[in-house]
Amino acid sequence: MSRHRARRGDPLPAAAPSARGRIATWRGQHAWSLHASLQRLAAHPVGTALTLTVMGFALALPLAFYLALGNLQRFGAALGESQAISVFLKPGLGAAAVAGLASDLRARADVAVVATRTPQQGLAELSAMQGFGPGLAALADNPLPYVLVVTPRAGLDARAGQALVTALRALPAADRVQDNSAWRGRLDALLTLGRRVVLLLGALLALAALLVVGNSVRQDIQAHAEEIAVMQLVGASPGFVRRPYLYAGICYGFGSGVVAVALVLLLELALTGPVATLAAAWGGGLRFAGLAPALLLAVPFAAALLGWLGARIAGARHLTAVEPH
């Protein structure tokens, strides 16, 4: 009862009765805490920079994997768009026979398009690729066969697709049948695994970042044990004592988020050129895509939340240890 009464009637303006006064007090105390924590971080620039860098790397790593995975997925999708089956015909087959075979295949219900690529076209394509020109020029005659590029009808399920491939393999004129969809299935499985790995890695590295913040805040608290004791002696509430450390955690988190985003942007910058060259070599149409701006923007805030949590855990563990009581 008396404890309850003691809460009222403080002669200091702390117990300003109006809501506006209370908000102003609250704001003033927060401003003081934020200022105190920023001052502290600035007082140890090397330690702060080290913490930010370590956390930044820990956060950048899953982001980089996510970036790679996203591009691989797009790459796979672009390749799979033409689920074409290449039928390499036996050498020595004449143009008329090839045309007849093509029209037979076009008549099939499970086939959408059949394109014919002549040996000349194949040779021209090869010559255009780097390094092949001089070697091909040395050949006396064209060793390339006719190729029929068969595009299955859209919406064909896996079993019907397999049946088509089997039928094509059974053709007497077919030398070799290359089925891109099998390759696609393997890539999909690999990407699913990759997504799982990125998720696990992200969780582990977020935990690492949490520990880094927690450790930095713990060291902060230990370095300021005397100050904390003095604040408690002059009547600071536990929340007030803890606040500068929570702000420090938020600052560590936000800063490391910015570092992580900067690292990923650097990575993107470094990779855009080589990936464009690679994509061009694969037939073009592919462009390297960076992470979504919204995601990049969200990273520092998510990291700030992580920093706050780390500081909160460290505060709960270590602030009570220095209470003079």
Next chain:
Amino acid sequence: MPARAGLAATLAHAMLPASPEPAAPVIRLDQVSKRYPGGHEALSQLSFELGAGEMAFVTGHSGAGKSTLLKLLGLLERPSHGAVMVGGVNLGSVRRSGIPRLRRQVGMVFQDHRLLMDRSVFANVELPLVVAGVPPAERGKRVRAALEKVGLLAHEKKSPPALSAGEQQRVGIARAIVGKPPLLIADEPTGNLDPQLAVEIMGLFVEFQQVGATVLVATHDLFLIKRMRKRVIVLDHGRLVDDVAAAEVV
């Protein structure tokens, strides 16, 4: 009436020196014992009262229980037995969450000052006001008023290590009085000072008493006690052995 009023109200009431009714005691100890873990009994069955606006010295050899007594009053320790009342509030009923609020009502001065060495004099004195949520503009005024009272207004931007021991102690006193607490307690505030500085510091405490504060100072400096002519509470091995009224001090 004082028994029903809150701590702050009672203490505020106690600050009025010309009260028509006899003021309730600001400090009341009733059969207080304190035994530390390990068995050492620092206080045993100590009882005394200190009225509003009164100033008293607590003295005794080292280990007599002076520091423990002050720790109980600031809720740095809790008694093993008995009741400690401050401003009509039984500290035994103050829960952990209520401790900060109580400490804001009690100005504490320490022998080792307990200043923040990496902050300015101004920031040190400002701390209790920040903690209490006083707006910045008001803080500046009150910090300067407190520094002026202890004669350190010119040093507000310095850091404590740049000051002499006596000046550092005066910063500690400014910090204790800046929140205008109704009760001021000091643990050996002149312990490290030469006699002349000690007299100056004690003079400050007398001034605060004269403006209405209740003051309790622990010291083993008998010369100083005689000179100040205030009530003296003498402890020995945690027991009250003498309680000399101001008029009887010779």
